[in-house]
Amino acid sequence: QSALTQPPSASGSPGQSVTISCTGTSSDVGGYNYVSWYQQHPGKAPKLMIYEVSKRPSGVPDRFSGSKSGNTASLTVSGLQAEDEADYYCSSYAGSNNFYVFGTGTKVTVL
Amino acid sequence: QITLKESGPTLVKPTQTLTLTCTFSGFSLSTSGVGVGWIRQPPGKALEWLALIYWDDDKRYSPSLKSRLTITKDTSKSQVVLTMTNMDPVDTATYYCARFGWSGSLHFDYWGQGTLVTVSS
Numbered sequence: 001q002s003a004l005t006q007p008p009s010a011s012g013s014p015g016q017s018v019t020i021s022c023t024g025t026s027s028d029v030g031g032y033n034y035v036s037w038y039q040q041h042p043g044k045a046p047k048l049m050i051y052e053v054s055k056r057p058s059g060v061p062d063r064f065s066g067s068k069s070g071n072t073a074s075l076t077v078s079g080l081q082a083e084d085e086a087d088y089y090c091s092s093y094a095g096s097n098n099f100y101v102f103g104t105g106t107k108v109t110v111l
Numbered sequence: 112q113i114t115l116k117e118s119g120p121t122l123v124k125p126t127q128t129l130t131l132t133c134t135f136s137g138f139s140l141s142t143s144g145v146g147v148g149w150i151r152q153p154p155g156k157a158l159e160w161l162a163l164i165y166w167d168d169d170k171r172y173s174p175s176l177k178s179r180l181t182i183t184k185d186t187s188k189s190q191v192v193l194t195m196t197n198m199d200p201v202d203t204a205t206y207y208c209a210r211f212g213w214s215g216s217l218h219f220d221y222w223g224q225g226t227l228v229t230v231s232s
Contacts, residue, residue: 052218091158093217099171099172105158
């Protein structure tokens, strides 16, 4: 069971957009529409930002959006704000055997 | 209001067994489709899913740790317990519990604050 692959870092200036990729396989990301994204600030618990590829929980700004193409999912943060600086993790359902897998994490820096 | 809170030892010795308890409120683990899972995060590293128990007592484990993990629930007490045997310093991490599967989806929507467990002699 391998972790999903994310770039270690991404950055953008306030107001710009940043997109984070999450690459898996046909057994996880590519096989199911159960990709989620979590935001984690230092010393805090992860917070759900996107579920089922592109759905936002109540209270999450519409600046956050998700998509998927094949075995790669993406999270885009538009109109970057200082409070968006955090670590972001993708995750996916991975079938009945492996069940669930997280990504390697991406640190987003607001310049 | 939905809350989850992890409790257990902050320090364990190598080879010992770790027992963590997740006490939750605001939902019931007798609700169809709902589960509670455990996730850990070594200092400075990524999240790792460990185990999950469903409302109907169906249990799922990370394949890489399956031999060391046991997850159980006490619905009447709103608690889920995770045990991990043969602890090693590499198991030092913050351990989180989280709700899973609400309204039929497969993600963790509410998380506890986490508890740091250090493995050292």
